[in-house]
């Protein structure tokens with residue numbers, strides 16, 4: 001019996017997990033460099049995307065994100081370095097790469113009058129083993145608007161259509177670039193759930209974004225790119241941990257604590273301040289347990305206790321050495 005490889009199996013759908021086997025290195029980028037005249041778009045990028053993950057490329061405008069993923073899709077020729085997708089050179093194996101890698105079309109690139117279903121059927125005709133357009137319309141919640149002209153679709157529907165177009169060729173990898181830009185919060189959430197469903201069905205996702213919240217919510221691993229270089233690459237939790245220099249807790253006390261040195265003497269504590277009767281204590285990872293235990297030994301239970309977490313936003317700023325104005329673009 002011939003082997004049916006997952007990427008050739010028709011009808012894979014969100015909610016029907018593919019049997020993709022153990023994770024493998026699907027995309028391997030080594031020392032990628034790409035210039036446009038005097039502009040260094042990508043200086044030196046190395047990363048590996050494993051099968052089954054949602055891999056995020058996060059960074060400010062002009063960081064080199066799009067040039068990196070376009071090189072992976074074979075749309076740009078690197079000046080130096082190597083790119084391999086399932087071991088293939090995307091510039092030399094165009095036909096295979098086109099089937100393996102689905103690229104999200106920017107929604108505005110479709111003609112106004114084309115209907116959602118027509119667009120999908122047209123794109124399906126470009127691929128050797130496409131997915132069924134009707135099934136994709138159903139799965140992406142577009143069946144009701146399949147005969148609606150593109151210009152009349154809502155922002156969320158246009159975005160879902162662009163995801164459908166990235167998936168129509170039944171790819172192993174989908175590149176989604178600025179997936180939710182311009183969407184309202186509900187449409188953004190809906191799109192995130194959809195992307196998770198696509199991944200759960202076995203499509204590896206390479207997600208380009210400059211939204212921290214999106215990267216933190218969706219991605220298994222994230223490469224932070226800045227100035228054409230990878231400045232950090234880890235899980236969202238790993239990036240936050242790497243950037244976290246100290247923990248901070250704050251609380252009130254039901255009774256007086258006249259001598260603060262009982263807290264400052266604890267090895268886990270760096271600093272104690274009191275603002276309007278509220279204690280703010282910073283220290284290392286053991287801070288919370290150490291402080292609460294010490295207070296309990298004195299019969300004091302802290303009230304209104306808050307622990308402050310480092311966010312991915314703060315991690316990005318720490319790891320890239322940027323100011324918040326520089327990151328929020």
Ligand SMILES: Nc1ncnc2c1ncn2[C@@H]1O[C@H](COP(=O)(O)OP(=O)(O)OP(=O)(O)O)[C@@H](O)[C@H]1O
Pocket residue numbers: 036039040041042059060061062063064065066067068210
């Ligand atoms: N075709 C091109 N010709 C000339 N310069 C380019 C071209 N494409 C990109 N650049 C420049 O290369 C740099 C990196 O661009 P790139 O689009 O890869 O970054 P990005 O991180 O995706 O940015 P954005 O978030 O704005 O899309 C930028 O300075 C950009 O102006």
